[in-house]
Amino acid sequence: MSELINPKIDVFSLSLDGFEGPIDLLLSLARDHKIDLTKLSIFKLAEQYLEFLDHAIKKDIDIAAEYLVMGAWLAFLKSKLLLPDDKIENSYTAEEMSELLEFQMKRLEGIKKVSKLLFKKHQLGTHFFKRGDPEFFNNNNKVHYELSLYDLIKTYGKIVTQDNNKSITIAETKFYSVKDAISRLKSFVKTSNGWINLLEFIPKNIKDKLEIKSALASHFAASLELVKEGDISLRQDNFNDKILISFKNK
Amino acid sequence: MKNLNKDYKNIDFGLNQKIVEALIFSSAEPVSYLELQKTITDNKQLDKILIALEKKYMSSGVNLYKISNSYAFRTSSEVSEHLNIERIVPKPLSRAATETLAIIAYHQPITRSEIENIRGVSLSRGTIDLLLELGWIKPGQRRATPGNPLTWKTSNNFLDHFGLKEINELPGIEDLKSSGLLDKNKIIFSDQTID
């Protein structure tokens, strides 16, 4: 609720979890020590930040890179403030650096203030309300389909992520179906006489080994089916002998 | 304070009328007298308020209607003669249509078979028709490939509907990735070939 006014921060029991980044932390430190941002002592603030960081490191708190980068930046600034005559080419002066930091802090503080003001405003659906039972007019081209930009983007997001796009393609099989075998065998009913080897009925034009095996299996299954239907008789004299078919001509 | 009773009552009446007005306006269904009584306990006053509101809206574009023992605002018949009123509840677009629209938006101009390619499902006729009818897509140039297939792209209507000035304001894959709309490392787009 009152993120802006952090209750007395005890620097030595603090973790970094409560902060939204190093500038947020700096703001808290400034506030905690009642440092007026307009009369900000950057030096003092930098010292406090570094002290805090030092302590956090000792306490073995996992410190995000952002805090360390800011720490390094502040340490650099501190050294510049201590040695104002130290002139490095193409580099900000201590004053410029302080100004930048001040600006950054003030800007974030400003945003924090207005974001609270914003959410203090009356809000639609909570404090004021829209028409509860809308009517629609035919002639104003109103689209009666609802689709938000969010929905559209989200949908697209789903399409381009793998999960959604994994379609399994099953290669076309070249296996000889039992159904085909049945109709094939049936077509021989009228023209065949006596016991005939089942293998004779396997289509001769099949070359692929796997396909021949599948044709054999499906013709055998088909023959069993036809026995059941009473169209043929099957015979195998001995184990491993050839299987013979006899058609019952009607 | 007690001397001001009459005045006080008047102020009360004004505010209470506004409350009743707002209640009926914002309710999804006609508001029953009983419901209104929960706010305005004084029956006499409530009756007066309802009469006042009825009068107030008498010659407006919207009238206060009494439906059995409930109250609702409805467009006046005078207006509805001029505007065709439809009691249509907006419905969400089907998944197929949404996906198709999204693909057209991001890949335009794109042919039907390319859309099918990306979605991995064939497109039913009605989908393109619906999007066309909604005015969100329009035909583009034909592809200079065998069969000269028609391409589809989004219309100005589309931009209007989604509040975009131009199509390149549509967040791209990178924007989506960083906003969390797309799961990282799951983009297969780079190696997906769309013929």
Add this chain to the structure above:
Amino acid sequence: MKNLNKDYKNIDFGLNQKIVEALIFSSAEPVSYLELQKTITDNKQLDKILIALEKKYMSSGVNLYKISNSYAFRTSSEVSEHLNIERIVPKPLSRAATETLAIIAYHQPITRSEIENIRGVSLSRGTIDLLLELGWIKPGQRRATPGNPLTWKTSNNFLDHFGLKEINELPGIEDLKSSGLLDKNKIIFSDQTID
């Protein structure tokens, strides 16, 4: 008939006002000026009607709101505490989300990296996503800088939600402006040490 022109025009005005009133009143979402123009082509008349309607509803339980270039009726804030309406109690947004929304609102249009710059911390995934889902932000033009980053700005939905006519009505925006805190050129740290 020609002699009655003036009268006829008045009748016209009255009817047209009712039509506009009904159009806005019956819609849950703001109706754009463009939409209204489809019915009332005379701009002058339409403007007059809108002013008349605003007056008419000034002290009602329902007020006419102008939201950017659109119009909507909303219950007046005067009665807000008195309505026992089912309220959608919104889930409070995280600090990151409220600050990000404020940054987008006050600094728009703004890129993601500029938002990160102001907060001094990288934006967690899902923040932009959430604001987009709420319909409060929308993509704006891309920056003409390397990488053409997308910008974000607030939507009419955002204005509607917070009862704002326009962005200039944002609370505290004048203070921020006058103290130079909205200065675009003062984006610091970007080429500085923080990533």
